[in-house]
Amino acid sequence: MSLATKYDPTEIEDKWYKYWMDHKFFASKPDKNKEPYTIVIPPPNVTGQLHMGHMLNNTIQDVLIRRARMQGKEACWVPGTDHASIATEAKVVNLLKEKGIKKSDISREEFMKHAWEWKEKYGGIILQQLKKLGASCDWDRERFTMEEDLSAAVIEVFVDLYKKGYIYRGIRMVNWDPEGKTALADDEVIFKEVNSKLYHIKYQIEGTQDYLVIATTRPETIMADAAICINPNDARFKHLKGKRAIIPLINKSIPIVEDEYVDMEFGTGCLKVTPAHDINDYEIGLRHQLPVIDIINDNGTLNEKAQILIGEDRFIARKKIAKLLKAEDLLEKEEDYTSNVGHSERTNAVIEPKLSMQWFVKMEELVKPAYENVMNDNIQLIPSKFKNTYKHWMENVRDWCISRQLWWGQQIPAYHLPNGEFVVAKTDEEALALAKEKMGDNSLTLQDLKQDEDVLDTWFSSWLWPMSVFDGFKNPENEDFKYYYPTNDLVTGPDILFFWVARMAIAGYEYTGKKPFNNVYLTGIVRDTQGRKMSKQLGNSPDPLDLIKNHGADGVRAGLLLSSAAGNDLLFDVKLCEQGWNFGNKIWNAFRLVKGWEIVDTDTPVASQKAQEWFKARFEQTIIEIEDHFSKFRISDALMTTYKLIWDDFCALYLELVKPAYGAPIDRKSYEATIGFFEDILKILHPFMPFLTEELWHQIKERKTEDSLIISSWPESQPFDENIVKEAQVAFEVITQIRNIRASKGISPKEALKLYVKTDNQAVYEKYISFIHKLANLESLEFTDNKIDNALSFLIKSDECFIPMVGNIDIEKEKAELQKELDYTKGFLNSVTKKLSNERFVSNAPDQVVAMEKQKQADAEAKIKTLEESLASLG
């Protein structure tokens, strides 16, 4: 069979993914004889499309899971999605709008029916996309946070936390999204710099003809003002103390209060206090017992409490108020001003701070085990720098607002009673029983109970994920849960360290007494080459599926991993994927070379024999390095080490050493050794580039299903002789030097050269003479005690090598090069000597260090001697 000169991943990738699926290689079930290795996927938003962040994060998970599988562990990667209340509801509302249906015109039940239909039809595309990437998830275990069992777990936890006193209702200032008509968590608010205006408005001081001036960006809220506030230390406003001011347009009298919160430098130094519409004002209001006047409806329009402009949108009202004030000469001036304004992550609406009744989880007590067990490394964060951030958050944890004014989600299992009280229960029946008890009224019926309208925050589902995917609530004694939980590694972005990771740890300890995972690997954020976050608005994100189409999933995976150290942001460049593909192509062609050889039963050439010994040792040495990288989650380094082993050691050196002359056959022993090495490198590369490696694995020979690479065994490190690697290195250095001479003198590789070596250690050279012959094209290698005239020379440590030249040698140039080398070495010797002549160094530094310095000194002195002799001989 002939192979194309260029690797084409398209068909190969689909073929092998199907093959793995058909043979259930991703599937996992508890096996007492094997060690479990479990990862739960960070459930992507069910409305989501694969983006670069997912690609990175899932590639890492797949690398970990594939390696564990090959190590003989029972590898289980659970996939799934979360129901994303806000995003999904927005999608469904839009879809209904297109059909001419308003959400407000249909019942909750009808809406849910539409939402589920939407989910079945359009949801979870992202999981299909993950398959293109090669993700080896156990798809039979796919879960969804709104499915029956997982919802039951959410309700159970709510009721339980309520009973334990961790859940309460309270009025709070929340981030209100007037478009989505829901409260948002702080992290769902994006602050953007917005150009706005600072309006300077005159308020008459009651009982006088004088005015005070306040500066505000929100003149439409003046009707909700409860006071004017000044700093008690502000000498300018002594005359205002104890007075009252009149709100313009509605002529309402409000007190002037004093509070040190007011920044004397900012604006006019007079602050209007609007407790209902600003979090800071709310707090001032509490301190001064000011009334709260809420003038804005849920949809962002003014309500009747505003007295004027009722029904107008807040932004239109702003303009109209400005106009009205101007008309009455109460607008002193407008100045341009940029301010940070919160926007809804989902709807992009400007956030309205709003007081409302919400449900909260009391965090302070609940958080303790999750806090301690990260601090003591029971749960490890990788990289560990995130421990600081985690600590800071945990120590300043705030109560968690878990209610959302939406329908898509688990409806809060609280039932309001006619008298305004409420009960919390898992079912209607239990609620009714509780209500009867509470009210002492047996005649109550379900009709008297009204279930809370709100649903729970999506995070309130996903914080249970590592437990609920294994049915840890429904049936805590089940085999899966006992076997797979706690999970091993969690891979996610640092942006959800608090919203998700910390909360999972909290829930894990609360409900199982155990950590939900051992290690949390925090990936970097994928940015564009200019360092900007990838976003739809900027349009700076490449389409992941296009990337896969153009560079192959293997190429993209390798490209993403090549420069993404844990926790460091990755500046994504398509060039990385090209590099990934190049690498795949390199291996493909290496295979073409080997596959093309004709095999005969002849003796093994010395070079080939030695090359096998050498590569074996080099491989073992590298495996240790790779294991070390993996143990520290240095995935990028593990790949780079593999990359260099394959490209530099295997292709550039080993294959060149065993490669027979063109058209000549290869001896059977060398061929078989080479195939063995090839299999080993395919194994260690498989977690990174699964498709190409599986393809070549089967190209090597016909294999049974159970001999597939994906389930083959990971190479274990074997003892090896370090001296082989070290001594061969001398030969490789000689080769490089000779090639250097060829390059700089324009000598063709075809022209064989003579090499003379002046050394005290002939044995090392003799051992690997065959390497030098083959890779540097030597006519002969001889040892000498004297300098060789009319030759170019170079140094290997203090050994001197000579290549006789037929033509003239540019003596001046040679001298200059030698002089440069000499200067450097002298400088180096100088620094070493200085160290050694320092008595305090010699007496304080460890013996080993001193010995090393002495060795350096001796080497440098020998080298200098040789260099000086060479210079002298050149005249």
Place this chain on the structure above:
RNA sequence: GGGGAUAUAGCUCAGUUGGUUUAGAGCACCUGCCUUACAAGCAGGGGGUCGUAGGUUCGAAUCCUACUAUCCCCA
């Protein structure tokens, strides 16, 4: 305003508890090669004094302090 992180070659990053060279890698760059696996390749090469200024130490890219710059989180 508070907290945290980072600053090493043109770019992206290593540098593992301070001592294997006057600092490494990949990519990019330069030179020469269509050498019979691969020109998306091969061979060779140049390039940084480790953000700035101090300090600790026999010894600092590594520890401390200040400053500067950038980024993130919280308010």
